[in-house]
Amino acid sequence: MIELENVSHSYGGSELLCDMSLNLAPASFHFLTGPSGAGKTTFLKICYAELHPSHGAVRLFGADLAGLDRDGVARMRRRIGVVHQDCGFLDHLPLRENITLPLLAAGRDVAAEDRNMAELLNWVGLTQRADALPPQLSGGERQRAALARAVILSPDVILADEPTGNVDWEMSLRILQLLIELNRMGKAIVIATHDMNLIRAAKTQVAARVLRIQDRRLYLAGADL
Amino acid sequence: MKALLTPLGRIAALLASDPEASRVVPPTGFAARLTLFTAATMAFLAVFALALALASGRLADRWADALARTATVRISAPPGQMGTQTEAVLRILRTTPGIASARAMSDIEQRRLLEPWFSPDLPVETLPLPRLIEVTETRAGTDAEALRLRLAVEAPGAVFDDHTRWRQPLVRAAGRLRLLGWTAVLLIGASMAAMIALASNAALAANAQVIGVLRLVGARDIFIARAFVRRFTRRTLEGAAIGTLAGMGVVALLPGDGPDGFLTGLGFSGAQWIVPLLLPVLAGAIGFAATRWTAMRMLRRIT
Ligand SMILES: Nc1ncnc2c1ncn2[C@@H]1O[C@H](COP(=O)(O)OP(=O)(O)OP(=O)(O)O)[C@@H](O)[C@H]1O
Ligand SMILES: [Mg+2]
Numbered sequence: 001m002i003e004l005e006n007v008s009h010s011y012g013g014s015e016l017l018c019d020m021s022l023n024l025a026p027a028s029f030h031f032l033t034g035p036s037g038a039g040k041t042t043f044l045k046i047c048y049a050e051l052h053p054s055h056g057a058v059r060l061f062g063a064d065l066a067g068l069d070r071d072g073v074a075r076m077r078r079r080i081g082v083v084h085q086d087c088g089f090l091d092h093l094p095l096r097e098n099i100t101l102p103l104l105a106a107g108r109d110v111a112a113e114d115r116n117m118a119e120l121l122n123w124v125g126l127t128q129r130a131d132a133l134p135p136q137l138s139g140g141e142r143q144r145a146a147l148a149r150a151v152i153l154s155p156d157v158i159l160a161d162e163p164t165g166n167v168d169w170e171m172s173l174r175i176l177q178l179l180i181e182l183n184r185m186g187k188a189i190v191i192a193t194h195d196m197n198l199i200r201a202a203k204t205q206v207a208a209r210v211l212r213i214q215d216r217r218l219y220l221a222g223a224d225l
Numbered sequence: 226m227k228a229l230l231t232p233l234g235r236i237a238a239l240l241a242s243d244p245e246a247s248r249v250v251p252p253t254g255f256a257a258r259l260t261l262f263t264a265a266t267m268a269f270l271a272v273f274a275l276a277l278a279l280a281s282g283r284l285a286d287r288w289a290d291a292l293a294r295t296a297t298v299r300i301s302a303p304p305g306q307m308g309t310q311t312e313a314v315l316r317i318l319r320t321t322p323g324i325a326s327a328r329a330m331s332d333i334e335q336r337r338l339l340e341p342w343f344s345p346d347l348p349v350e351t352l353p354l355p356r357l358i359e360v361t362e363t364r365a366g367t368d369a370e371a372l373r374l375r376l377a378v379e380a381p382g383a384v385f386d387d388h389t390r391w392r393q394p395l396v397r398a399a400g401r402l403r404l405l406g407w408t409a410v411l412l413i414g415a416s417m418a419a420m421i422a423l424a425s426n427a428a429l430a431a432n433a434q435v436i437g438v439l440r441l442v443g444a445r446d447i448f449i450a451r452a453f454v455r456r457f458t459r460r461t462l463e464g465a466a467i468g469t470l471a472g473m474g475v476v477a478l479l480p481g482d483g484p485d486g487f488l489t490g491l492g493f494s495g496a497q498w499i500v501p502l503l504l505p506v507l508a509g510a511i512g513f514a515a516t517r518w519t520a521m522r523m524l525r526r527i528t
Contacts, residue, residue: 050441050528070525071445078443088438092251104249105444149442 001026001157001188002047002080007056009042016042018216020056024190026156029183029206031199032192033221034213040192041085043213044159047190048080049073061156078106081150083160085192087142089134096121096130099149106153117152124148124178140171147178157188164198172198180205233506236513239455240462250435250452256428257460260421264464264508265471267417271410272472272501276491278406283494285399288392294366295388298327298358302382310380311356317375318360323367330357362387417461417508418515425457425516429523440527450520454513461512465505473501 002024009017016039024030024047032040045051046058049065058065060076068076089098100110100117121127124144129137137145143163150158160179164172176198183189183206193199202208210221298318302310311329318327330338335357369387376383429436439449476492493500 048441052528073528074440074443074445077441082441084441088441090249090251090435090438093248097248101249101439102442105439105442105448107448153443 001061003057003059004046004053005057005059007046007053007058009039009046009051009053009055011042015054015216017046017053017213017218020218022211022218024157024188026188027183027186028188029180029202029208030188030190031202031208031210032190032213033194033196033199033210036194038213039216040213041161043218044082044161044190044192047159048077048082074105078102078153079155079157081153081155081158081187083143083146083150083158083163085161085165087134087146089142089145091134094131094133095126095137095145098134099145099152102149102153113152120148120152125174139165140167140175143167143171143175144178147175151182151187155187158182158190160189160191162192164193164195169197173201176202232510232513236458236509239451239513240459247452247455249439250428250432250449250456253428253431253453253456256424256431257456260424260457260460260512261464261467263417263420263424264461264512265468267413267420268465268468268504268508269472270468271413271504272469272476273491274406274409274413275501275504276406276476276493278403278410279493279497279500280491281399281402281406285396285403288399289396294325294362294364296360296362296369297386297388298360298376298383299355299386300358300380300383301353301355302380304353306382307356310382311358313380314358314376314383317372317379318358321367321372321375323363323365325361325363327358327360330359360385414507414511418511421457421461421512422515422519425453426519426523428457429453429520433527436524436527440524446521446524449524450517453520454516457516458509458513462505462509465508469501469504473498476501 002022004020004022007017007020008015020043032043034040042051046053049058049060049068052058052065060068061079063072063076065073065076089095090101093101096117099120100113103110103113118127121130124147126141126145126148129141129145134142134145143165147158147160147163150160158179163175163179167175172195179189179191180202191198191202199208199210212219212221298314300307300310300314315327315329318324335354338357339354367387369385373385376385436449473493479491
């Protein structure tokens, strides 16, 4: 679904990512690890076309990114749910409207999705907080809201950048549980994290593979975990 | 007309469409108020420029039309020859192509003409006054040079004065004034476009983060642009409507045409009052185009 072929990237200076290839299969479960600053966020940005790599090809659902116009990129992004590291909310809109933003952007009738929305809010446990503004939320609430927004268009792939970044262990497990549920529904999951305990916890439930970015390269980590 | 109505229809549809979608952009208070103010002042000024253009147009037309078709023949001759020369002139005029009518003015009429300059009891009859013949040309006009040649031969004391000499500079001046008025309308429209583009550009730049988020959740450029365009078009329309009505009110209060109206007052006459009412529509279209252009241009720089 997401294919990278010999992708390299640099932000102008020296190369950050070097010659990376990946073919993300449907319903797969991947962790992406690596030291802080290794380029995990950059890698994910390339996966959903926020960044164009300096070299190499990116194919989204079979379409070469280089051949897509801006509207084509927008349509591809609707098929990829992203939980951004900073969540990326619009602070002037209540949580409910932030979560339905992809529906609105895709030109769907937001009112018609009311029941799904109620279910979704219940699933992430934010029914009571739906009318709060993003700055009024706790870290865990923000992460779950970001996840709700990422799945509202029923994408086939979910990319989560540090979804347990600043929450306690209990909340981390709760968020992980939501992602595992999504994986069981057939969605491919990629989680960037440096929390090894989270990876171990996941491995007890799903066949997760671990990708590691180190020294500018992408490795498939061994069975040490 | 249809080419004009399609974009206007699109603008109307945009203004009427889903207000929920425009909520995705936070209120752009300052830039929006700036746009309202700019549109209002520009429309106010445009009303005057328009009034100038239309009034000088009327003036030019009136002068050109009224004066173009009247002329005079002035006969200065010794009293003994006055009668024969007058008759000769009238005969020539009757047989000249392009002359609709010719009539010698009576003493009483000539005296009335002179009264403003002399006292009414001046014995005009005793003065060696030239005889004036009032000539009306047909719409096609006459060949003034040929007429002058004939008059020189048959009535040496007669001078044909077709008013061109002093009419043309006046008509030309009025024409220039009209051109100036329309140029001003155009320049006002252009600077309004520039200012709205600047204001919407500022609003877009201030909302770069919002735009980034919208792009990342899969919004197409046109969806994002519309949220801004809707807002700025509406503000422009509102501002221009206020400015236009204020301008028209002030123009209506200006001292108007006198009954003889030679020096036409600055203003609109009759159906011309409809013309300034088009300004808000035009301004709305300018706001629409300026914002859309800026938005699409800026969006191309965001992934
Ligand atoms: N837009 C940018 N321009 C220039 N350099 C950038 C840009 N974004 C990131 N970088 C640099 O690229 C490197 C990798 O950043 P990235 O955010 O991908 O790392 P990361 O692995 O996600 O780190 P963390 O675990 O802290 O989130 C960092 O050194 C960062 O400073
Ligand atoms: Mg990161």
